Amino acid sequence: MIDYEVYVDRLGGYITAHPGRVIALFFVATLVFGAGLGNISTDAGTSQFTDSSPAQEALDDVNREFSPAFETSSGSTQLIQQDSNVLSKPAMLDMLRLQERIMDRPSLRATSASSVASTVAQTLDPSATTLEEQIAVLESSSPAEVRAAAKQATANPNVASLLSNDFNRESVKASSTIGVVSHEVPGISSSAGTSGTSPMTDIQVEIQTMTSVAESDITVFGSGIISSELGNVIADSLLLVVPAAVLLIFGFLVIAYRDPIDLLLGVISLGLAIIWTFGFMGLADIPFSQMLIAVPPLLLAVGIDFGLHAVNRYREERVKDVAPVPSMRTTVKQLSVAFFIVTGTTVLGFLANVTSDLGPIQDFGLVAAVGILFTFLVFGVFLPAAKLYVDQLRQKYNVPEFASAPLGSEGGLLARVLSVGVFIGRRAPRAFLVLVLVTTVVAGSYGTGVDTSFSQEDFLPPEEQADYLQQLPEPFKPGVYTVTKDLNYLEDNFETTQGDSVTIYIEGQLREDSTLEMIHRNGEDPPETFITEDRRAESTSIVTVIQSYAAQDPEFAALVARNDANGNGVPDDNLDMIYDELLSSPVSGQASSYITEDYRKTRIVYTVEGDAEQDAIVADGQEVADRLRMSGVATGNTVVFKAVSDTIFMSAIQSLVVALVATAVFLVFIYQLLEGQWTLGVVNLVPIVVTLALLAGSMRYFGIPLNALTATILAIAIGLGIDYSAHVVHRFADEYNEGSDLYEALHLTVGGTGGALTGSMLTTTTGLGVLAIAITPVLGQFGIVTALSIFYSYLTALVVTPPALVVWERLTQRETTTAATTSP
Template identity: 45%
Template sequence: MNYQRLIDWVDDRITESPGKVILAFLLVTAVFFTGLGSVESESGQQQFIEDLSSFEAFEDIQRNFNESFSETDLSTTILVDSQNALSKQGLLRTLRGQKRLEEYDPLIVISSDSPAETVARELDPDASTVSEMILAVESATEGEIDSAVRSVDAVGGGLGDVSDDFNPEAASATAAEMSITHEGSEEPNNREEKINRVLSTVDGKFRVLGDAPDTNTTSLLIVMPAALFFITLFLIVAYRDLIDLLIGLLAIVITLIWTFGFLGLAGIPFSVLIVAVPPLLIAVGIDFGIHSVNRYREETVKGKGIVESMRITTDQLLVAFFIVTGTSTIGFLSNLVSAFPPVRDFGLAAAVGISFTFLIFGIFLPSMKVYADRSRESLPIPQMGNTPLGSDESPLGKALSVGVVAADKAPVALLVVIVASTGAVGVYATGVDTGFGPDDFLPSAETPDYLQSLPESIRPPAEYDYVKNDNFRDRKFDQTDQVLMYVQGPMERNGALDQIDRVGKTPPPTFERDGGRVDDSSVIGIIEAVAETDPRFAELVERNDANGDGVPENNLDEVYDALYDTPSSGISNFVSEDRDSARIVYSVDTDASDTAVTEDAYALADRYRYDAQPTGFAVIFQEATDVIFTTVVESLVLTLIGAAIFLVAVYWVLKGKPALGIVNTFPIITTVVLIVATMRYFDISFNVINGSIVAITIGLGIDYSVHVVHRFADEFEEKDLIPALRRTVVGTGGALTGSMLTTVFGVGVIGLAVNPALAVFGILTASSVFYAYLTSLFLLPTVVVAWERLVGFR
């Protein structure tokens, strides 16, 4: 394949018409700049789990078993923190808070709901407004209120959301949940702040659960300046020339504009994972830039002119950059197999971004360099440094040669040690965990002190009220000990309730028991409770109970109508208004693992004649965990196989040496093993954020080994094995060292992000780059020498 003709054409454009190339890139930049304003932000855990069947069922339950509201309406949860939220005083505080919120015009409250409302309706079934409910509670005695609480709880557990310390006998609970629904189209600014202000006029403690904090923007504002500082610092050391530094920084800025402009034009939302894209592209761009300038300087110090030096540089590096771009793209695109939309978006954004990086640093930067150096010849522009990083006699060059010296003395023995060590570490790495939970997305309730010393414009809040209130909710309301079953089918059909009764007669191992059958809350429990207190309803049930088991089989529409006529029955919590679905709540063993609970939940769902989908926090998070594991494995396999095939094919076509492609993969395998083992050692689990770290490790790490192998292939055509390898490691190793330091610090600053998962992601990415650097310069020479002496490349 005569790829040289294409490279020569690019060389001509770069060296003969650099101004036209620069102008063309700037025009394209202007086009992508128009897309920056269209980038939308997306945060929170829901974006990762919205496609899971269990979460879809959870959303259906939320819609079908609550008062209906339009898609634009908003719901706000408010936690009532009290010594006893179910006492007369506690109920009145809640109801008065509801009344004040309904009277606050900007909210346009459509409906509100709370346990206090349920108890008030039990005291006075005719109370239809909050004001009437307040009168019902005010006119009742403490004993009447306690009796009403116990009565409501007895009817299918229809009291509502109260804390886990609820005591039916004492009719007490230290917390309760209130929810309000209001028109989203009329949502006021600072909704959470305004609700807090309204509730502050009521005697009592309320905690408003507003929107989760946007840690994406906050993290980006913290990370980018820090990354820019370290990047600029190390680029100064690497370039040692103001003009070259400015060219490198300009190329980085254009890369980011192209990438984010593409996101806006393509409608890809800016999610928490996308925060990691800029540092990744900067890392690769820096690597390309340093290699370009360093290789160019290797030729100019020999006395060659601008055109000849740049042609030699681009002849070699355009091919290397293409290989790096190809393998990195394969690694990033492997994320498209993920079941999580943000991970797929991240993979696409990173793949497109790395392609832009190839064009900008492979063509635009060399054109700028030629243009600038020609301008130096005609203008009094000083050149501060023009020597390459690393030489045979420099301390860095001598340090980099260690791997070559060792490989020359005992390559086979060292290779055996490397393979055995990698295998042992790999076995250890297989013990890494996989997990998913809401805490993966939330910052700490209190941010670290060192972040509070930042300028006000980028300083995060000292405390996140949402996190504090969410932690309070987790302590008071344990929702992980329940499994919800969403059953879809005509619930008014004869015998529809029999299947709910039949399924519950044989509880799975992890499900709690009540008198030999499963402990559940369903419409059947409501029917039994109402029948005990209402003789007319009991007669209706008996008349339609063909087999006398207490569960009516016939005329279920009539039975449901009678239940709706009993306001405190709670029927709307278990049968949808259109009677096409039902909700059953099962109690499960709190000590059982999510895996066991989920397996039992799906086994129970299979017993239903109608379509049944288990959901609940345990099921959703376990399903997400299973998907993460599958994604990690699939991504690893696809990336390794795809990269290996690509490398073998490229080296076969370009150099006629396919074995170089196989050699190229050795450092990557070791790097992947090391990063996964590091995760296990520090007890870091794969989650939806860092689940792509394997693909990223391969995509970024292969960058280092490609530069070494491709440079070696060129040097090996003119020199013997060891001299060629030493020239490669010293020449390319200098640029790789500068690139590694810049990348490790530039990407490592993601560890400052307030989002904990993103911070860990940044540290892992920086670690993977460091491992890739070590394996490429100190392990790869052993593999190259051993392969040449045992098999041969020629």
């Protein structure tokens, strides 16, 4: 045990002797950090999570191997047309005219356009190769001729696949169809994730403005629209959540402080903590992502708690008619140690996330930890100095105080309610702790079944926004988001168009005669999640390129036939010659997308059901890869997302263990160092373990998965939960060591500290719970679970901690008595 009071007295002495100097130093520091605010960039979407993933690196290798060098990247725009009958003459003319306008605009960099309408026009007149000619053909044809041509064209399954599931070939009728426009745009990434900016964004947003001329309903969809909405949803969420949080927090702070000047000081302190934190982000070049939207509410949670404790403890002294300077020295002496314990454990809780393999979670842990350190400095040093300085000015100029009674003061209704834990501690502490233990085990066991999730949809706005959001005035009213609605529509109405894919990356000697037969046979008897056609998996590979080119070029078809022993259209001999001919043909670009120049690497892309579970798709993809005689690895967007989902789960468990162990060691060490009672650190942990079990069980019960953001909640619950229990335990230790008996010390603790904890809990659960109205689902879920963690932490700190302290006192007193009795 060390005499820490010497250092605390020095700090309190400096703050009370030079409050103006302290204030000036903090505002200078604010100017320094404020300079970093202009350097903050944004990073949205799933790519931030997949960039460092081994699965993503494997997919990048595939894309690099099979993308021709120095070739401009291509992107595509889907035109989703809905009409009473998209195969009618007017509807098809709408589609062709829109595609023609897109092709005619240079800024859209369009290279080709295809649609059912285009195929129908060429069925009517095979020589109509341009969109202008196809429009002219349809305009000059009668409805009956158009209907007959449409019936003939849709006999081709590839054409019919562009029509919705309700397509009826006999009546030649369908409610929706998809047209595709291809673009050549440099800089398009082929990563699994989608970032907040994309070269396709401006193109597809511009195309959106062109659809209003069509009589039918045509929606623009593609990676650019997804990227645009991912970026916009951050701004809209902040604009919606921050004012709502500020309004609710301000209302509770008015009630808690009950003095406008104290309220102003608290708000200024919160502002400084946030400016310092975001300024640090800018100076450290850490981009602002969806995950970091949660940092300001977290800082508000801890800052509000510190502020209320500082002001409340100061008021406890002032109501005893103690002068401002000694009152503030007592406040600093007692709270600086409690704040240090809370800060240390909270920082450890957040830093535990740095052990994650995912970059955004690492950034979140680092920024939150640094923010908590800043909050400690602001509320542990600046606020006491500012409060004392203002009170001295009040006395000098006779400015009245509006309210000075501390929350939870002796005899008040709140103090009596908060004493329930003390009452339990008097009557049946052991029995209650046994009940708590059973509840913890049951809730924790149930919580182990919580789901994990990672998908692009986690970051996209919901299909339908709540009505009240659309009633908000500008600028708080969120924008119109269509991506999720369009994704769901495509998934529900089209069989294969929205199917995801699994890529099998193959390495081996592809010159062996049986290689192509092996690739061809691998599609037989496909797993359930693979889309099938004629009992074969729907796929594209070097084999399909060979078959497609053979259908176009008689000379190449003859070469294939001469080397096809079993007559199934797949060459068995002289594969070197087949590859050489293919790579020197007009389809060489397509061929190089499936085989490398050294003929040692290839890929097969299998289409899978869009609504299939990630686990099933990945398992089926690996099963198909394992069938191959050569080395085969399953990859693709779904495989990457599944890998990230698994990493999220492991990160949650890993950060939980690290945070729990680090916190336990810190508490045991610090209580032994400061109080000479390491066992108080164990008592401090009891309510945290209960909180974690209740939180995990609640997440499973409410169907909230461990996703990219909620995966941090277990470590955060430790950090924030310690905030509450540490205040109770440390205040109890102070009161108990100053001569109060056990129950008197507990009553003083829950009456004084409990009042500040109540104000903090109400304010921060409301401020964080408001994230539930955020447009992004992942943020809403995070707000709910964080608010739950704070409520559980508050409840266990005031209900579980007092009985635990009673049992602790009896055990330690018994050990002391036994030691005294047995000593010679």
